[in-house]
Amino acid sequence: MSGELLLRPAGEIASAVNTGAVSAREVAEAAIARIEATDGKLGAFTDPTFGRALAEAEAVDTAVAGGATLPLAGVPYAVKNLFDIAGVTTRAGARINDDHPPAKADATLVRQMTAAGAVMLGGLNMGEYAYDFTGENAHHGASLNPHDPTRMSGGSSGGSGTAVAAGMVAASLGSDTNGSIRVPASFCGLFGLKPTFGRLSRAGSFPFCASLDHLGPIARSAADLALIFDALQVDDPADPAQIRRPALDTTPGIDDGIDGLRIAVAGGYFRERGMPEAYAAVDHVAKALGVDREVVVPEAARARGAAYLITTSESSNLHLGRLRERAADFDPDTRGRLLSGAMVPAAWAIQAQRFRSWFREAMRKVLEDVDIILAPATPFHALKSGTKTVTLDGVEMPARPNIGIFTQPISFVGLPVVAVPVWLPGAALPIGVQVVAPAWREDWALRVARYLEASGAVSAPVANS
Amino acid sequence: MSKPFDAEKHVDHMAEVMGLTIAPEWRQSVVDNMAATAAVAELVLAFPLDDHVEPAPVFEA
Secondary structure, three states, X not given: OHHHHHOOOHHHHHHHHHOOOOXXXXXXXXXXXXXXXXXXXXXXXXXXXXXXXXXXXXXXXXXXXXXXXXXXXXXXXXXXXXXXXXXXXXXXXXXXXXXXXXXXXXOHHHHHHHHOOOEEEEEEOOXXXXXXXXXXXXXXXXXXXXXXXXXXXXXXXXHHHHHHHOOOOOEEEEEEOOOOOHHHHHHHOOEEEEOOOOOOOOOOEOOOOOOOOEEEEEEOOHHHHHHHHHHHOOOOOOOOOXXXXXXXXXXXXXXXXXXXXXXXXXXXXXXXXXXXXXXXXXXXXXXXXXXXXXXXXXXXHHHHHHHHHHHHHHHHHHOHHXXXXXXXXXXXXXXXXXXXXXXXXXXXXXXXXHHHHHHHXXXXXXXHHOOEEXXXXXXXXXXXXXXXXXXXXXXXXXXXXXXXXXXXXXXXXXXXXXXXXXXXOOOOOOEEEEEEOOXXXXXHHHHHHHHHHHOOOOOOOXXXX | OOOOOOHHXXXXXXXXXXXXXXXXXXXXXXXXXXXXXXXXHHHHHOOOOOOOOOOOOOOOO
């Protein structure tokens, strides 16, 4: 029973543990067995923490036996290996960080998960220093797509997608600077939440770009995203970019439906650069929502370009010492990007930040007339592993930076997004659609995602592999 | 930009300025990425911004 339950949504697992129908220990043992049986060929985990999982599960069982009800009781989860896990080295996907001492304490969001009763199974594979959309890693191997292991998981939170789609855990935590939660959610057929910039604490996670980094959950249901998001919110002075706001409790209203929400499809840039499946997925979701309105996001190509400039210059500043001392130890797919990023003139990067202010105001105006914007999450289904170039709109370009062309303009101005998984008729692979809301309205995006899930328009089945 | 961007020259100069050692087998990747970044910068810099549009280094959304 615990084995079957493991493949159910996190909310069902928590209910079963809270009512005593199953113990957290049994669920943890089922997760460990599934990881041991399947991860060898998928490469999701770099740092399993099975001893910790069993100890946490027993603590949850003791608490439940004592009368406690915990929102994530016994829910097995794992985290991208840029989150600090006490006693584990925070790799951030990098050979260089493998030399770091183990973290002394858990990241803030890991502490929140523990307090809610979730059970930590370990650290997950990722692209080096999160500068990645593929899930490939020269040091730690590739995290592969459970729906077709010859294909990419998507990145940079690759293992966070692989582990959830393969049913090893019910949920994971990842980071998203330009799309690193939404891309693996799209490629692996999962629900992913990138909250508003400044909503969740990033303390105890290894940074990539201070002005663009977000953390958030990946799961197999929209309701699970809401449960986890609610549990993750806490005021944390340790993250200087976090905005002090009242917590947003999204679970109570998750089934409120879409009445009253003005929804539109993003046109222009978001209809010009993808493969047919990207637009078919958006149209499928629009139809399920009864939406035929289109809205143009102004200057989206420039927004994507400005995010690109900020990313390359901020991340290269962060890594400058390592680029000087240990350039040979970087992943070859990351090294050239970071070395060139260290050579970006300041005027380019500052102009990009000024353009960001302009674009923020432009998006505010767009969002005065519309509450939800639908856009593709990725321009195509998961690519074959090792793909180096793609052809979009007749132009051949490098694959790695261009997988995120649709996610990048949205996170550039911090808007909250739920990526929802679409299975088009006859398709062997899933593809995601972004449900974009105004700043601080994660609840609206989650409601739309839940409505789509309840109507059967989107779903995140566990892969058979 | 007034003259076409010379990525090779820029990389050679900035590697020295920034104290970066570029092994020969890495150089093409660095130059290609620099050229791609310059093309993106040209697009961003071509957009006219009012003098009062300030940077948003900490972004509140």
